[in-house]
Amino acid sequence: MALPQRHRLKGQRVFDCIYQKGRKHHGPFLVLRQLEARTALLPPCQRCAPPSPWRCGVVISTKVHKRSVQRNKLRRLLHQHLLNQLGDWGASTSPDQGRPPLWLLISLKPGSAERDPSALLGECTQLLQQAGLTPDRKST
Numbered sequence: 001m002a003l004p005q006r007h008r009l010k011g012q013r014v015f016d017c018i019y020q021k022g023r024k025h026h027g028p029f030l031v032l033r034q035l036e037a038r039t040a041l042l043p044p045c046q047r048c049a050p051p052s053p054w055r056c057g058v059v060i061s062t063k064v065h066k067r068s069v070q071r072n073k074l075r076r077l078l079h080q081h082l083l084n085q086l087g088d089w090g091a092s093t094s095p096d097q098g099r100p101p102l103w104l105l106i107s108l109k110p111g112s113a114e115r116d117p118s119a120l121l122g123e124c125t126q127l128l129q130q131a132g133l134t135p136d137r138k139s140t
Helices: 012-021 068-092 117-130
Strands: 024-027 030-036 054-059 102-108
Touching: 012 030, 012 054, 012 102, 030 117, 054 068, 068 102, 068 117, 102 117
Parallel strands: 054 102
Antiparallel strands: 024 030, 030 102
C-alpha cells in the first residue's frame, strides 16, 4: 500500500533541498533525513493539496537490489510502517503546539535488501525515535 497523496514528497527541488539541508539520522542500513517543510519548493499540483503535518519519500537505488520488484516491495513495506508510526503523530499535531510541518526522506543503504523485514522496520522505528517523531517505547 502506498502513502496517501497528501503524505508523498515529489519534485527534484524538494529532494535536492532535503539532501543538502536536511538533518541526518544514520542507522546501519537506513538513513533518515528531516527538514522543516518549505512549501514554495513543492510542484504546483502539491501546493494546493490538503495540508499535512508530514510528507515522506523513500529512496531505494539499484545498488540495494537490481530487481525493481524487490525495491518496490521494500518501498511499500516502509510506506505502511510510516503510516502506522506517524499517523498518530499527524493526528496529535495542531497549530497550537507550534510544530512546523516536516519533510522526511528515508534512504536504504546497499545490503539492506538481504536483511529481515522486521529488522529494517525496527531500525526505521529507532531512527524516527532519534528524530523525535515517535515516543520512546523504552521510557514509557
